[in-house]
Amino acid sequence: MEYTTLDHCIDRVFPFIHAHLSEHEPAPEYEFINSGMGQLEKVLQLVQSDVYYPTFSDKCAYLLCSIAGSQYFPNGNKRLGVAVLIDFLIINSAEIVVLNSGDYRELLNIYYPSYTWEENENIRDPHPLFLYNLAIVIGTPSIWEFGHGFDQVKESVSEVFEQLYRLKEPY
Amino acid sequence: MSKNQRKKAAYKIVVKRGQEKKYTKLPGKLSDLGEGYKALVRELAKR
Numbered sequence: 001m002e003y004t005t006l007d008h009c010i011d012r013v014f015p016f017i018h019a020h021l022s023e024h025e026p027a028p029e030y031e032f033i034n035s036g037m038g039q040l041e042k043v044l045q046l047v048q049s050d051v052y053y054p055t056f057s058d059k060c061a062y063l064l065c066s067i068a069g070s071q072y073f074p075n076g077n078k079r080l081g082v083a084v085l086i087d088f089l090i091i092n093s094a095e096i097v098v099l100n101s102g103d104y105r106e107l108l109n110i111y112y113p114s115y116t117w118e119e120n121e122n123i124r125d126p127h128p129l130f131l132y133n134l135a136i137v138i139g140t141p142s143i144w145e146f147g148h149g150f151d152q153v154k155e156s157v158s159e160v161f162e163q164l165y166r167l168k169e170p171y
Numbered sequence: 172m173s174k175n176q177r178k179k180a181a182y183k184i185v186v187k188r189g190q191e192k193k194y195t196k197l198p199g200k201l202s203d204l205g206e207g208y209k210a211l212v213r214e215l216a217k218r
Binding site for chain 1: 172174177178184185192195196197199201205207208209210211215216
Protein backbone atom coordinates (compact mmCIF):
# COMPACT_ATOMS: atom_id res chain seq x y z
CA MET A 1 0.00 0.00 0.00
CA GLU A 2 1.26 3.44 -0.94
CA TYR A 3 0.25 6.50 1.03
CA THR A 4 -0.12 10.15 0.10
CA THR A 5 2.24 12.25 2.23
CA LEU A 6 2.43 15.92 3.11
CA ASP A 7 5.26 16.30 0.58
CA HIS A 8 3.04 14.75 -2.10
CA CYS A 9 0.37 17.30 -1.22
CA ILE A 10 2.83 20.15 -1.65
CA ASP A 11 4.34 18.73 -4.83
CA ARG A 12 1.24 17.71 -6.73
CA VAL A 13 -2.10 17.86 -4.86
CA PHE A 14 -2.14 21.58 -4.05
CA PRO A 15 -0.83 22.48 -7.54
CA PHE A 16 -3.55 20.28 -9.09
CA ILE A 17 -6.22 22.22 -7.18
CA HIS A 18 -4.74 25.61 -8.00
CA ALA A 19 -4.20 24.75 -11.66
CA HIS A 20 -7.92 24.24 -12.26
CA LEU A 21 -9.37 27.27 -10.56
CA SER A 22 -10.12 30.59 -12.12
CA GLU A 23 -9.20 33.88 -10.47
CA HIS A 24 -12.79 34.16 -9.19
CA GLU A 25 -12.58 30.94 -7.20
CA PRO A 26 -10.24 31.35 -4.27
CA ALA A 27 -8.38 28.44 -2.74
CA PRO A 28 -6.11 28.91 0.23
CA GLU A 29 -2.37 28.73 -0.01
CA TYR A 30 -2.66 25.52 1.95
CA GLU A 31 1.03 25.12 2.74
CA PHE A 32 1.17 28.46 4.57
CA ILE A 33 -1.66 27.66 6.99
CA ASN A 34 0.19 25.92 9.79
CA SER A 35 -2.78 24.72 11.80
CA GLY A 36 -4.39 23.18 8.73
CA MET A 37 -1.15 21.57 7.63
CA GLY A 38 -0.74 20.06 11.09
CA GLN A 39 -4.24 18.55 10.97
CA LEU A 40 -3.70 17.30 7.43
CA GLU A 41 -0.45 15.62 8.44
CA LYS A 42 -2.22 13.82 11.29
CA VAL A 43 -4.84 12.46 8.88
CA LEU A 44 -2.17 11.31 6.42
CA GLN A 45 -0.38 9.49 9.23
CA LEU A 46 -3.43 7.98 10.90
CA VAL A 47 -4.76 6.54 7.64
CA GLN A 48 -1.69 4.28 7.61
CA SER A 49 -2.98 2.46 10.69
CA ASP A 50 -4.33 -0.96 9.79
CA VAL A 51 -5.85 -1.19 13.26
CA TYR A 52 -8.13 1.81 12.76
CA TYR A 53 -8.51 1.46 8.99
CA PRO A 54 -8.00 -2.18 8.03
CA THR A 55 -9.29 -2.13 4.46
CA PHE A 56 -8.59 -0.05 1.37
CA SER A 57 -12.16 1.27 1.36
CA ASP A 58 -11.88 2.24 5.07
CA LYS A 59 -8.74 4.22 4.25
CA CYS A 60 -10.35 5.93 1.25
CA ALA A 61 -13.41 6.84 3.33
CA TYR A 62 -11.32 8.18 6.18
CA LEU A 63 -9.24 10.38 3.87
CA LEU A 64 -12.24 11.86 2.11
CA CYS A 65 -14.52 12.30 5.14
CA SER A 66 -11.93 13.65 7.54
CA ILE A 67 -10.63 16.27 5.11
CA ALA A 68 -13.76 17.19 3.12
CA GLY A 69 -15.88 17.28 6.28
CA SER A 70 -13.38 19.39 8.20
CA GLN A 71 -12.62 23.05 8.65
CA TYR A 72 -8.85 22.55 8.66
CA PHE A 73 -8.45 25.35 6.14
CA PRO A 74 -10.57 28.51 5.75
CA ASN A 75 -11.96 27.11 2.50
CA GLY A 76 -11.11 24.48 -0.07
CA ASN A 77 -11.56 21.52 2.30
CA LYS A 78 -13.93 19.59 0.01
CA ARG A 79 -11.60 20.13 -2.95
CA LEU A 80 -8.64 18.99 -0.91
CA GLY A 81 -10.44 15.89 0.38
CA VAL A 82 -11.43 14.84 -3.11
CA ALA A 83 -7.98 15.56 -4.56
CA VAL A 84 -6.22 13.58 -1.80
CA LEU A 85 -8.61 10.66 -2.35
CA ILE A 86 -7.94 10.70 -6.09
CA ASP A 87 -4.19 10.84 -5.48
CA PHE A 88 -4.49 7.87 -3.11
CA LEU A 89 -6.40 5.89 -5.75
CA ILE A 90 -3.81 6.75 -8.40
CA ILE A 91 -0.69 5.85 -6.42
CA ASN A 92 -2.21 2.49 -5.53
CA SER A 93 -3.28 1.82 -9.14
CA ALA A 94 -6.78 1.25 -7.82
CA GLU A 95 -9.48 0.09 -10.19
CA ILE A 96 -12.87 1.79 -10.33
CA VAL A 97 -16.02 -0.07 -11.27
CA VAL A 98 -17.60 1.24 -14.47
CA LEU A 99 -21.01 2.82 -13.76
CA ASN A 100 -23.12 5.49 -15.39
CA SER A 101 -24.41 8.60 -13.62
CA GLY A 102 -27.80 7.00 -13.00
CA ASP A 103 -26.14 4.07 -11.23
CA TYR A 104 -24.13 6.40 -9.03
CA ARG A 105 -27.25 8.40 -8.24
CA GLU A 106 -29.12 5.24 -7.19
CA LEU A 107 -26.17 4.12 -5.11
CA LEU A 108 -25.99 7.41 -3.22
CA ASN A 109 -29.74 7.34 -2.70
CA ILE A 110 -29.49 4.05 -0.84
CA TYR A 111 -27.17 5.58 1.72
CA TYR A 112 -28.46 9.16 1.84
CA PRO A 113 -32.15 9.03 0.86
CA SER A 114 -32.80 12.62 1.89
CA TYR A 115 -30.16 13.94 -0.49
CA THR A 116 -31.21 15.13 -3.92
CA TRP A 117 -28.60 14.32 -6.54
CA GLU A 118 -27.27 17.37 -8.34
CA GLU A 119 -26.62 17.22 -12.05
CA ASN A 120 -23.84 19.53 -13.16
CA GLU A 121 -23.46 20.27 -16.84
CA ASN A 122 -19.80 21.11 -16.37
CA ILE A 123 -18.94 17.70 -14.92
CA ARG A 124 -19.70 15.29 -17.70
CA ASP A 125 -18.07 12.11 -16.46
CA PRO A 126 -19.90 9.82 -14.01
CA HIS A 127 -17.15 9.20 -11.45
CA PRO A 128 -16.17 12.86 -10.86
CA LEU A 129 -19.87 13.78 -10.78
CA PHE A 130 -20.38 11.13 -8.10
CA LEU A 131 -17.45 12.52 -6.08
CA TYR A 132 -18.92 16.01 -6.43
CA ASN A 133 -22.22 14.84 -4.95
CA LEU A 134 -20.56 12.74 -2.26
CA ALA A 135 -18.39 15.68 -1.15
CA ILE A 136 -21.53 17.79 -0.78
CA VAL A 137 -23.15 15.06 1.34
CA ILE A 138 -20.11 14.82 3.59
CA GLY A 139 -19.93 18.57 4.03
CA THR A 140 -23.65 18.93 4.82
CA PRO A 141 -24.59 17.26 8.13
CA SER A 142 -28.30 18.12 7.68
CA ILE A 143 -28.39 15.55 4.86
CA TRP A 144 -27.09 12.72 7.02
CA GLU A 145 -29.55 10.16 8.23
CA PHE A 146 -31.26 11.13 11.49
CA GLY A 147 -29.03 10.45 14.48
CA HIS A 148 -25.94 9.80 12.38
CA GLY A 149 -22.66 11.40 13.33
CA PHE A 150 -19.34 11.60 11.56
CA ASP A 151 -18.35 7.99 12.37
CA GLN A 152 -21.54 6.57 10.86
CA VAL A 153 -21.06 8.66 7.74
CA LYS A 154 -17.48 7.48 7.41
CA GLU A 155 -18.65 3.88 7.79
CA SER A 156 -21.34 4.29 5.14
CA VAL A 157 -18.88 5.96 2.74
CA SER A 158 -16.56 2.99 3.27
CA GLU A 159 -19.44 0.65 2.38
CA VAL A 160 -20.00 2.58 -0.86
CA PHE A 161 -16.30 2.56 -1.71
CA GLU A 162 -16.12 -1.17 -1.04
CA GLN A 163 -18.50 -1.60 -3.99
CA LEU A 164 -16.59 0.81 -6.22
CA TYR A 165 -12.85 0.49 -5.71
CA ARG A 166 -10.48 -2.43 -5.63
CA LEU A 167 -6.77 -3.02 -5.60
CA LYS A 168 -5.28 -5.28 -8.23
CA GLU A 169 -3.37 -7.05 -5.50
CA PRO A 170 -5.69 -7.67 -2.51
CA TYR A 171 -4.54 -5.84 0.63
CA MET B 172 -32.46 0.05 5.93
CA SER B 173 -30.01 -2.28 7.69
CA LYS B 174 -26.37 -2.58 6.69
CA ASN B 175 -27.06 -5.93 4.98
CA GLN B 176 -30.03 -4.53 3.08
CA ARG B 177 -27.96 -1.56 1.92
CA LYS B 178 -25.18 -3.87 0.83
CA LYS B 179 -27.57 -6.06 -1.19
CA ALA B 180 -29.21 -3.03 -2.81
CA ALA B 181 -25.82 -1.54 -3.70
CA TYR B 182 -24.61 -4.85 -5.08
CA LYS B 183 -27.65 -5.03 -7.39
CA ILE B 184 -26.73 -1.67 -8.85
CA VAL B 185 -23.06 -2.42 -9.31
CA VAL B 186 -23.50 -5.94 -10.65
CA LYS B 187 -26.21 -5.83 -13.25
CA ARG B 188 -28.08 -8.90 -14.39
CA GLY B 189 -25.40 -11.18 -13.08
CA GLN B 190 -22.73 -9.68 -15.31
CA GLU B 191 -19.22 -9.36 -13.98
CA LYS B 192 -18.15 -5.96 -12.73
CA LYS B 193 -16.18 -3.98 -15.26
CA TYR B 194 -13.32 -1.84 -14.00
CA THR B 195 -11.35 1.09 -15.25
CA LYS B 196 -8.28 2.90 -13.93
CA LEU B 197 -7.34 6.51 -13.46
CA PRO B 198 -4.33 7.86 -15.35
CA GLY B 199 -0.96 7.51 -13.66
CA LYS B 200 -0.67 11.14 -12.53
CA LEU B 201 -3.01 13.78 -11.13
CA SER B 202 -1.89 16.14 -13.86
CA ASP B 203 -3.09 13.66 -16.52
CA LEU B 204 -6.67 13.52 -15.25
CA GLY B 205 -9.39 14.33 -17.74
CA GLU B 206 -11.66 17.34 -18.02
CA GLY B 207 -14.31 15.86 -15.69
CA TYR B 208 -11.91 15.84 -12.75
CA LYS B 209 -10.72 19.36 -13.48
CA ALA B 210 -14.34 20.51 -13.60
CA LEU B 211 -14.94 18.70 -10.30
CA VAL B 212 -12.36 20.93 -8.59
CA ARG B 213 -13.80 24.06 -10.19
CA GLU B 214 -17.40 23.22 -9.34
CA LEU B 215 -16.65 22.29 -5.73
CA ALA B 216 -15.10 25.74 -5.36
CA LYS B 217 -18.58 27.17 -5.87
CA ARG B 218 -20.06 25.15 -3.01
